[in-house]
Amino acid sequence: MPLIDPTVVDLSRLQFALTALYHFLFVPLTLGMTMILAAMETTYVITGKQVYKDMTQFWGKLFGINFAIGVATGLTMEFEFGTNWSMFSHFVGDVFGTPLAIEGLMAFFMESTFIGLMFFGWDRLSKPAHLAITYLVALASNLSALWILIANGFMQDPKGASFNPDTMRMQFNSFVQLVFSPDAQAKFVHTSIAGFVTGAMFVMGVSAYYLLTNRHKEFAARSIRMAAVFGLISTLAVVTLGDALGRLDDLLQPTKIAAIEGLWHTTTSPAAPWLVAALPDDKTQSNVFEIGVPYVLTPLITHTFDKSIPGLIDLEGAAGPKILNGIKAIDALQQYSTTHDAASLATFKQYEDDMGYGFLAQQNAPNQDLNAITPAEMPAVVQQTELDTVPNVFVTFWAFRIMMFLGFYFIALFAFMAYFSLKNQLENNRFLLKLCMISIPAPILACEFGWITAEAGRQPWSVYGWLPTFQAASSHNVGYMVFSLIGFALLYSLFIAAELYLMFKYARLGPQSHDHAAPVAGTGALPMFAKPGFAAKSWE
Amino acid sequence: MKTFTKFLGLAVVLLIAIVLAVLCGDYGPWYFAWLVGTTMIILIAVAGGVLFETQLETQKKGS
Numbered sequence: 001m002p003l004i005d006p007t008v009v010d011l012s013r014l015q016f017a018l019t020a021l022y023h024f025l026f027v028p029l030t031l032g033m034t035m036i037l038a039a040m041e042t043t044y045v046i047t048g049k050q051v052y053k054d055m056t057q058f059w060g061k062l063f064g065i066n067f068a069i070g071v072a073t074g075l076t077m078e079f080e081f082g083t084n085w086s087m088f089s090h091f092v093g094d095v096f097g098t099p100l101a102i103e104g105l106m107a108f109f110m111e112s113t114f115i116g117l118m119f120f121g122w123d124r125l126s127k128p129a130h131l132a133i134t135y136l137v138a139l140a141s142n143l144s145a146l147w148i149l150i151a152n153g154f155m156q157d158p159k160g161a162s163f164n165p166d167t168m169r170m171q172f173n174s175f176v177q178l179v180f181s182p183d184a185q186a187k188f189v190h191t192s193i194a195g196f197v198t199g200a201m202f203v204m205g206v207s208a209y210y211l212l213t214n215r216h217k218e219f220a221a222r223s224i225r226m227a228a229v230f231g232l233i234s235t236l237a238v239v240t241l242g243d244a245l246g247r248l249d250d251l252l253q254p255t256k257i258a259a260i261e262g263l264w265h266t267t268t269s270p271a272a273p274w275l276v277a278a279l280p281d282d283k284t285q286s287n288v289f290e291i292g293v294p295y296v297l298t299p300l301i302t303h304t305f306d307k308s309i310p311g312l313i314d315l316e317g318a319a320g321p322k323i324l325n326g327i328k329a330i331d332a333l334q335q336y337s338t339t340h341d342a343a344s345l346a347t348f349k350q351y352e353d354d355m356g357y358g359f360l361a362q363q364n365a366p367n368q369d370l371n372a373i374t375p376a377e378m379p380a381v382v383q384q385t386e387l388d389t390v391p392n393v394f395v396t397f398w399a400f401r402i403m404m405f406l407g408f409y410f411i412a413l414f415a416f417m418a419y420f421s422l423k424n425q426l427e428n429n430r431f432l433l434k435l436c437m438i439s440i441p442a443p444i445l446a447c448e449f450g451w452i453t454a455e456a457g458r459q460p461w462s463v464y465g466w467l468p469t470f471q472a473a474s475s476h477n478v479g480y481m482v483f484s485l486i487g488f489a490l491l492y493s494l495f496i497a498a499e500l501y502l503m504f505k506y507a508r509l510g511p512q513s514h515d516h517a518a519p520v521a522g523t524g525a526l527p528m529f530a531k532p533g534f535a536a537k538s539w540e
Numbered sequence: 541m542k543t544f545t546k547f548l549g550l551a552v553v554l555l556i557a558i559v560l561a562v563l564c565g566d567y568g569p570w571y572f573a574w575l576v577g578t579t580m581i582i583l584i585a586v587a588g589g590v591l592f593e594t595q596l597e598t599q600k601k602g603s
């Protein structure tokens with residue numbers, strides 16, 4: 001019986017993907033709303049107009065619902081590293097644990113404390129002090145995301161650590177290298193600002209609903225103005241950082257960028273087309289059809305006009321010698337672990353850089369035992385492992401394209417909304433307002449597809465080049481995995497249902513009826529605003 | 541005295557900003573870009589809000 005059950009690995013992956021994608025339904029809104037609240041409250045402090053305070057409080061309330069439900073969904077993943085990915089935790093725990101621990105501290109101490117002060121401090125703190133707290137909430141929520149992205153950056157490009165043959169695990173060498181890794185940096189900015197886009201679309205979409213239903217018009221017009229401007233610049237920044245991430249993938253993860261671009265063969269001329277659409281077939285390693293724009297791919301990916309981009313089939317071929325070296329590295333490591341002699345250590349050091357490829361070959365060895373491969377079997381094992389070195393192209397290609405096309409759609413939508421807001425013609429554009437409403441979930445969708453691009457594109461590795469995903473899982477039985485998977489799916493669906501119910505309820509209710517139109521039947525004021533005299537204030 | 545303290549406070553903030561810019565700009569260009577960019581995004585959104593009020597005032601005066 002093989003040591004590692006592939007079904008358990010697949011179920012562990014499915015469970016992590018499910019919990020991560022569920023969790024990330026909440027995260028971007030938190031990242032973005034806090035910044036928008038900071039902008040709204042700044043406008044309140046500058047102009048002294050009550051409406052901006054009310055805006056901060058109302059959107060703050062919706063942010064609060066999202067935060068309260070969302071924070072619980074993140075916790076399980078930290079435990080999953082221990083329960084389902086114990087080999088991963090053993091192998092990189094020294095390095096990975098540090099950013100995760102800091103994130104825990106950030107989220108639970110800094111972020112939560114300031115959120116408490118933000119909600120309950122309105123009557124107790126001076127205007128500038130409360131504003132400072134709102135900025136700290138925004139900073140803290142984004143800083144806690146920073147540490148997760150640093151941890152993820154390590155999985156994409158392991159910087160700041162090396163393998164220790166005595167402990168058989170990765171050893172932490174440099175905190176600075178880990179934190180300032182270029183991949184972690186670009187990831188953080190791309191993801192954090194993707195959150196800004198999500199927050200802006202949420203504010204714009206809900207406000208569009210008020211304009212369409214002829215309610216809270218003054219409130220909605222101001223919210224749209226701020227959200228459209230905020231969203232437009234943020235989306236431009238997301239696209240810029242997306243380009244930087246693509247460039248880094250070209251430098252650090254050639255298999256990922258080739259999968260993103262559906263590139264099977266190395267480009268030989270600068271005229272290589274950038275594929276707008278294609279149907280990649282992973283089995284035949286070719287694209288069934290493709291529509292491309294010539295001369296775009298090379299400058300887009302390499303930022304030059306002449307460099308070639310390696311294709312997947314050539315990358316598989318190039319992995320052959322690495323696989324053979326990796327098998328030698330593991331053989332030497334096994335010897336060293338029993339003898340601790342200098343000769344086997346020297347052999348291991350010689351092939352150490354390719355050790356991960358040896359681990360990868362293990363799944364194709366008889367009984368997953370590299371020592372059991374006979375010389376006659378070796379070419380077949382290497383050939384099979386070569387095929388395993390590339391990710392699923394169909395998934396990576398399309399996940400990337402959906403995210404990217406949505407990005408350009410957001411630019412257009414925010415630009416139109418900013419333009420019509422400046423021209424004071426929002427209400428005449430009912431089609432655009434409806435589009436804003438139905439686009440509320442679109443940035444969340446783009447984020448989900450972004451993560452699919454990043455994670456599916458990194459396969460077959462959990463730590464790129466070092467630790468294959470199938471080696472990283474725990475040795476559970478299938479029944480346990482199926483049971484916990486169903487449990488998570490049910491529990492998380494409950495969270496989503498609660499979020500949607502509360503969000504719809506409070507967004508429908510709206511801030512309160514400030515405009516002079518009669519409230520629509522069934523809509524009242526939010527309890528927090530329902531103080532005597534509150535409704536009498538005028539925003540104009 | 542109050543003005544002097546304010547001046548001193550702002551000078552310290554400026555110094556921190558410069559040190560941050562030099563260090564961050566060297567080691568963490570994207571982190572630095574995030575700090576500057578996020579500040580800009582917020583300030584431009586705030587300017588959008590303030591402009592809204594100015595437009596409203598002008599409209600009221602005109603009518």
Ligand code: HEM
Nearest residue numbers: 187190194239242243245246404407443446447450451454
């Ligand atoms: C032209 C537009 C865009 C480009 C070129 C782009 C590029 C990329 C790339 C290459 C990755 C994979 C990074 C990796 O290798 O790990 C990625 C991931 C991601 N993207 Fe995008 N993206 C774009 C638009 C967007 C938009 C509009 C959003 C959401 C509003 C978004 C959200 C994300 C997220 C959440 C991730 C996963 C986290 C990360 O790896 O940074 N992206 N993007």
